[in-house]
Amino acid sequence: MTSPVRVPVQAVLPLMAAAILLVSTLGWAQSDPLPSWNETLPKFQLIDFVVTVTSEGSPEYLAVEQRIAVFDNDGTLWAEQPLYFQVYFIADRIRALASLHPQWQRQEPFASVLRGELHQAFFGEADHFRKLLLATHGGMSEAEFQQQVSDWIATARHPQSGKLLTEMVYRPMVELLDYLRANGFKTFIVSGGGLQFMRPWSEQVYGIPPEQVIGTTVKTSYEQRQGRPVIRRQQQLDFFNDKAGKPLAINHHIGRRPVMAFGNSDGDFQMLEWVTSGQGPRLGLLVHHTDGKREYAYDRDSEIGRLSQALDEAAKRNWQVVDIKEDWNRVFVDPRGQEQ
Amino acid sequence: MTSPVRVPVQAVLPLMAAAILLVSTLGWAQSDPLPSWNETLPKFQLIDFVVTVTSEGSPEYLAVEQRIAVFDNDGTLWAEQPLYFQVYFIADRIRALASLHPQWQRQEPFASVLRGELHQAFFGEADHFRKLLLATHGGMSEAEFQQQVSDWIATARHPQSGKLLTEMVYRPMVELLDYLRANGFKTFIVSGGGLQFMRPWSEQVYGIPPEQVIGTTVKTSYEQRQGRPVIRRQQQLDFFNDKAGKPLAINHHIGRRPVMAFGNSDGDFQMLEWVTSGQGPRLGLLVHHTDGKREYAYDRDSEIGRLSQALDEAAKRNWQVVDIKEDWNRVFVDPRGQEQ
Numbered sequence: 001m002t003s004p005v006r007v008p009v010q011a012v013l014p015l016m017a018a019a020i021l022l023v024s025t026l027g028w029a030q031s032d033p034l035p036s037w038n039e040t041l042p043k044f045q046l047i048d049f050v051v052t053v054t055s056e057g058s059p060e061y062l063a064v065e066q067r068i069a070v071f072d073n074d075g076t077l078w079a080e081q082p083l084y085f086q087v088y089f090i091a092d093r094i095r096a097l098a099s100l101h102p103q104w105q106r107q108e109p110f111a112s113v114l115r116g117e118l119h120q121a122f123f124g125e126a127d128h129f130r131k132l133l134l135a136t137h138g139g140m141s142e143a144e145f146q147q148q149v150s151d152w153i154a155t156a157r158h159p160q161s162g163k164l165l166t167e168m169v170y171r172p173m174v175e176l177l178d179y180l181r182a183n184g185f186k187t188f189i190v191s192g193g194g195l196q197f198m199r200p201w202s203e204q205v206y207g208i209p210p211e212q213v214i215g216t217t218v219k220t221s222y223e224q225r226q227g228r229p230v231i232r233r234q235q236q237l238d239f240f241n242d243k244a245g246k247p248l249a250i251n252h253h254i255g256r257r258p259v260m261a262f263g264n265s266d267g268d269f270q271m272l273e274w275v276t277s278g279q280g281p282r283l284g285l286l287v288h289h290t291d292g293k294r295e296y297a298y299d300r301d302s303e304i305g306r307l308s309q310a311l312d313e314a315a316k317r318n319w320q321v322v323d324i325k326e327d328w329n330r331v332f333v334d335p336r337g338q339e340q
Numbered sequence: 341m342t343s344p345v346r347v348p349v350q351a352v353l354p355l356m357a358a359a360i361l362l363v364s365t366l367g368w369a370q371s372d373p374l375p376s377w378n379e380t381l382p383k384f385q386l387i388d389f390v391v392t393v394t395s396e397g398s399p400e401y402l403a404v405e406q407r408i409a410v411f412d413n414d415g416t417l418w419a420e421q422p423l424y425f426q427v428y429f430i431a432d433r434i435r436a437l438a439s440l441h442p443q444w445q446r447q448e449p450f451a452s453v454l455r456g457e458l459h460q461a462f463f464g465e466a467d468h469f470r471k472l473l474l475a476t477h478g479g480m481s482e483a484e485f486q487q488q489v490s491d492w493i494a495t496a497r498h499p500q501s502g503k504l505l506t507e508m509v510y511r512p513m514v515e516l517l518d519y520l521r522a523n524g525f526k527t528f529i530v531s532g533g534g535l536q537f538m539r540p541w542s543e544q545v546y547g548i549p550p551e552q553v554i555g556t557t558v559k560t561s562y563e564q565r566q567g568r569p570v571i572r573r574q575q576q577l578d579f580f581n582d583k584a585g586k587p588l589a590i591n592h593h594i595g596r597r598p599v600m601a602f603g604n605s606d607g608d609f610q611m612l613e614w615v616t617s618g619q620g621p622r623l624g625l626l627v628h629h630t631d632g633k634r635e636y637a638y639d640r641d642s643e644i645g646r647l648s649q650a651l652d653e654a655a656k657r658n659w660q661v662v663d664i665k666e667d668w669n670r671v672f673v674d675p676r677g678q679e680q
Contacts, residue, residue: 065543065549068551142591186551195592195595196595199595203405209405209596210594210595210596211408211526211551211552211593211594211595211596212551213595217592220588220591220592221584221588222584222587222588222610222614228617229587229610229613229614229617231587231588231591231614244561244562247562247569247571248560248561248562248571251482251560251571252535252557252560253551253593254550254551255535255536255539255550255551255553256549256550256551270562270569273569274562274569274571277568277569
């Protein structure tokens with residue numbers, strides 16, 4: 001673990017003073033929009049940004065149509081350890097399909113999946129992840145695939161916490177999504193995860209509708225089946241939405257440069273760079289996983305969600321860094337409404 | 341010109357009675373949402389559909405998030421004769437760039453453009469359109485390209501009417517877009533035209549924001565220029581958004597099957613098929629260009645906007661057909677607010 005570069009306290013005192021004034025003006029106790037965020041710098045900076053760009057007459061005021069915020073998913077909106085949650089979906093699909101593919105018992109990377117050695121299966125060789133992805137994400141209709149995801153996500157549990165995966169969503173980030181939307185922002189997911197793996201549950205879990213989800217895709221074709229059209233998923237990668245792919249996908253899908261970007265790994269570097277190098281008010285924020293007790297602690301040395309270059313350059317680029325241990329008083333959503 | 345198949349009058353009498361009842365109930369004179377539409381079948385069917393799916397308690401009620409309507413652009417939202425308007429943009433860019441490419445004077449299809457023989461230039465050989473498109477739509481940053489489009493569309497005039505091209509937008513369709521949005525619909529463009537050719541003006545002209553525009557794309561790359569990131573447009577086609585490409589792009593971009601689709605040519609066949617073959621209430625509508633006096637009359641034999649198979653199958657598939665001559669009392673928007 002490496003400590004992030006923190007901004008010296010004296011540099012932010014005016015901002016904190018403004019935030020405290022704001023808090024007292026708005027009547028904090030009744031209306032705190034971010035209750036799972038501690039009263040530390042990231043919360044003040046987020047609220048300061050939103051108040052500034054939504055105050056008519058402010059020199060940094062943004063018209064509603066310019067209020068676009070983009071969020072990475074794995075490690076930013078929900079957890080991603082010990083393996084990306086989509087890996088567990090793929091593994092469960094491989095197991096479900098294994099009887100149709102007896103050769104998988106002896107064929108890598110499938111054999112490792114069937115032995116339960118998931119890390120070896122997915123990361124043992126460079127091409128393994130892609131092979132497992134395509135074997136389970138192509139060869140069916142779009143409707144069939146999304147039904148598989150919906151059925152799976154309804155009961156899939158985390159291998160360590162035992163929680164539903166949808167309970168491994170970060171409560172502070174859900175509060176932030178709600179807060180931004182309440183202030184006229186359109187919120188988008190821009191994730192390396194599968195586009196159609198996220199859409200069946202993104203609206204219910206995050207309040208983000210399918211048309212505001214951007215992700216990795218397979219090629220598709222339009223076919224007739226029993227006299228009705230179907231969209232068929234091919235076993236061929238179309239677009240890998242990571243690193244420099246993220247700003248390109250934002251340009252393609254949104255067509256306007258967002259003003260806020262949230263990520264947690266070097267895969268989000270170019271997205272944050274693209275967003276924060278635009279003119280006018282901009283906010284980039286990295287979630288730094290520092291809390292090995294309530295969640296996971298990892299950054300530079302992690303195969304999943306490696307955070308190194310982006311952390312090194314955060315201060316220089318004026319990106320905020322959330323230290324989960326210090327800045328969040330609750331980590332996960334709780335469907336029962338109790339403290340975590 | 342071939343007459344479209346019209347639905348027998350007796351089949352629609354109950355619907356018309358309902359529409360008349362609706363009209364008297366709502367107080368038509370004060371609140372007609374579609375004043376440029378004559379009191380003929382298409383108008384009644386559109387209003388009947390919208391009232392039905394937005395009436396709580398109706399068996400065909402649709403939640404707001406399911407109210408998605410997709411519109412072709414050329415020939416559906418604005419005119420497309422004698423040539424697609426994007427052709428005039430390409431030709432003007434070829435002329436502007438000609439001094440940098442002296443060989444174009446002798447090299448087809450550029451030479452034909454420079455001689456003003458646009459039809460020959462674009463449609464003389466199968467590959468010409470693509471060559472001209474890529475020569476003018478790639479090789480610059482996204483910001484530069486969109487500025488070129490913005491500058492051009494501000495003054496570009498139609499070669500026959502002399503109007504601004506943005507005045508060649510169909511007023512009845514703009515009324516329809518407004519009416520649908522007032523009833524909770526999200527409206528999307530799904531066009532064979534260039535994605536970034538439409539976005540600079542779609543919001544102002546149609547009220548459709550960039551993130552709800554889907555079109556044909558070139559490949560892009562993320563590069564650094566003088567220490568700042570730029571998105572660079574390549575001279576390489578990425579996705580041609582026509583025919584079966586349209587439902588695939590809808591699936592990719594929207595991720596939910598729309599419930600209304602509007603087109604005018606066989607290039608929209610699969611989009612209408614995809615939308616209207618979904619379950620629940622669906623509406624497909626073709627704009628049939630029948631008015632050679634106020635606009636253009638063309639269908640089966642036109643190279644631009646050919647309408648043949650879709651017209652043949654419209655009745656069988658229960659797609660509505662708007663006969664411009666009969667069904668629209670005004671054709672074009674008029675920025676001065678006068679009758680056309």
